[in-house]
Amino acid sequence: MTSHVDGNALAGPLSELFSADMTCASCRCASCGDVADLAEAMVYQKPNTYIVRCHRCGAMLLTIIQGSHRTRLELSGVAALSVPRPGT
Amino acid sequence: MTGDWTVGTVTAIAPQTPTSRSIDLEVPGWPGNLAGQHLDLRLTAPDGYTATRSYSIATAGAGTRVQLAVDRLPDGEVSPYLVDELIVGDQLEVRGPLGGWFVWRPPADDRSPAEPxxxxxxxxxxxxxxxxxxxxxxxxxxxxxxxxxxxxxxxxxxxxxxxxxxxxxxxxxxxxxxxxxxxxxxxxxxxxxxxxxxxxxxxxxxxxxxxxxxxxxxxxxxxxxxxxxxxxxxxxxxxxxxxxx
CATH class of the missing domain: 3.40.50.80 (Nucleotide-binding domain of ferredoxin-NADP reductase (FNR) module)
Incomplete structure (x- = not known):
C-alpha cells in the first residue's frame, strides 16, 4: 500500500451515488468530532475499494467498495454530512 | 450527469518532459470545467478488466476540448499506456468534470475582493x-x-x-x-x-x-x-x- 491521496479523488465514485458534489460536503468524524470537507480526508485506494480516514485522528470515516454489479458504501465513522444545496 | 461515462477522442499529443506528455481530448457533450477540476479515465482490457484513474485537467472554461498531462509512473498500470502507447485518434472513456473543492474561480466582477x-x-x-x-x-x-x-x-x-x-x-x-x-x-x-x-x-x-x-x-x-x-x-x-x- 502506497501513500494516501485526498478526498478529491472520491468525486468520481461518489458521483455514481449522489447528485451533489460530495467532496464539498463537510463531514463530522464520529471518533474525534473534527469537521472537515470530505475533500480533505485521507483516501487509501485499493482495486475497487476506497478507504477514507479522518485527516485529524486517522479513524475510518467511510469505505466505498465497487463490485461488478453493486456499490457498497459503509459510513461507519461518519457522524454527520452537511451538503451544499444546488445553486448555492 | 457526471456519474456517466462518455467517450473522448485523442486529438493531439505533445511531449512535456522525458517521462510525460500532454493529451488533448475532444469529448462530445463536455459541459466545460472549472480551473482545478479533474476527470476519471477508465481503460478496459479485452477480457473486461477495468482500471480507473483520476487525472487533473490542465484547461478550464467552456468547450468540449480538455487537456490532460500524464507522467509515467514506473510501476503504474494506466500511465505507461497513456504515455507510451496512446496515439491520436484513440478513444478513451472519461467522466467529469469532477470535484468542486480544489478550484479557482475568477472574481465575478471588478468590485469583488481580489484575494491574491x-x-x-x-x-x-x-x-x-x-x-x-x-x-x-x-x-x-x-x-x-x-x-x-x-x-x-x-x-x-x-x-x-x-x-x-x-x-x-x-x-x-x-x-x-x-x-x-x-x-x-x-x-x-x-x-x-x-x-x-x-x-x-x-x-x-x-x-x-x-x-x-x-x-x-x-x-x-x-x-x-x-x-x-x-x-x-x-x-x-x-x-x-x-x-x-
Whole structure:
C-alpha cells in the first residue's frame, strides 16, 4: 500500500451515488468530532475499494467498495454530512 | 450527469518532459470545467478488466476540448499506456468534470475582493495549477498570482514555454525550486523546498492568499505543514495529493 491521496479523488465514485458534489460536503468524524470537507480526508485506494480516514485522528470515516454489479458504501465513522444545496 | 461515462477522442499529443506528455481530448457533450477540476479515465482490457484513474485537467472554461498531462509512473498500470502507447485518434472513456473543492474561480466582477493566489506545484502537480493560470490569463485577471514550481531538473518542467509566456504578465510571477539539478546561472543550490524558500517565494500570510498545493503526497504534506508554521491558516491551504513518492 502506497501513500494516501485526498478526498478529491472520491468525486468520481461518489458521483455514481449522489447528485451533489460530495467532496464539498463537510463531514463530522464520529471518533474525534473534527469537521472537515470530505475533500480533505485521507483516501487509501485499493482495486475497487476506497478507504477514507479522518485527516485529524486517522479513524475510518467511510469505505466505498465497487463490485461488478453493486456499490457498497459503509459510513461507519461518519457522524454527520452537511451538503451544499444546488445553486448555492 | 457526471456519474456517466462518455467517450473522448485523442486529438493531439505533445511531449512535456522525458517521462510525460500532454493529451488533448475532444469529448462530445463536455459541459466545460472549472480551473482545478479533474476527470476519471477508465481503460478496459479485452477480457473486461477495468482500471480507473483520476487525472487533473490542465484547461478550464467552456468547450468540449480538455487537456490532460500524464507522467509515467514506473510501476503504474494506466500511465505507461497513456504515455507510451496512446496515439491520436484513440478513444478513451472519461467522466467529469469532477470535484468542486480544489478550484479557482475568477472574481465575478471588478468590485469583488481580489484575494491574491499562491500556487505551489511539485512535478506533474502543475497540471491543475496550469488550468488556474490559464483561466487567470484568459479573463485578463489582475488578481495577483504567484507560482512556486518544484522540479527535479529544468527538463522536468511541464508547459515550460507557456509558463514563460504567462510570466510576462505583471500579475503572474514564477519562482522555482530545483531538487536535483539547477539550470546554469541559477543563484541557489539544488535541494528540496525549505521553510526559508517558502518564506521568500510565497505570498505572505499577512496578505491572506488562497493557497493551492498539488504534487506527490510527501511534497504536499511537507509544504502544507511549513505553510501553517509560517502563519497561513490551514483553511486557506487547499491540497491535492496524487500519491507516489
Amino acid at each position: 493566489v499562491q500556487l505551489i506545484g511539485g512535478g506533474s502537480g502543475i497540471v491543475p495549477l496550469m488550468a488556474m493560470a490559464r483561466a487567470h490569463a484568459a479573463v485578463a485577471s489582475t488578481v495577483p498570482f504567484r507560482l512556486l514550481y518544484s522540479v527535479r531538473a529544468p527538463e522536468d518542467v511541464f508547459f515550460a514555454a507557456e509558463l514563460a509566456e504567462l510570466a510576462r504578465s505583471p500579475h503572474f510571477d514564477i519562482d522555482w525550486v530545483y531538487t536535483r539539478t539547477a539550470p546554469e546561472g541559477w543563484s541557489g543550490s539544488p535541494g528540496r523546498v525549505t521553510r526559508e524558500r517558502l518564506a521568500e517565494a510565497v505570498v505572505p500570510a499577512a496578505l491572506d492568499p488562497a493557497v493551492f498545493v498539488c504534487g506527490p503526497t510527501g511534497f504536499v504534506e511537507t509544504v502544507a505543514d511549513l505553510l501553517v508554521e509560517l502563519g497561513h491558516p490551514a483553511a486557506r491551504v487547499k491540497t491535492e495529493r496524487f500519491g507516489g513518492a
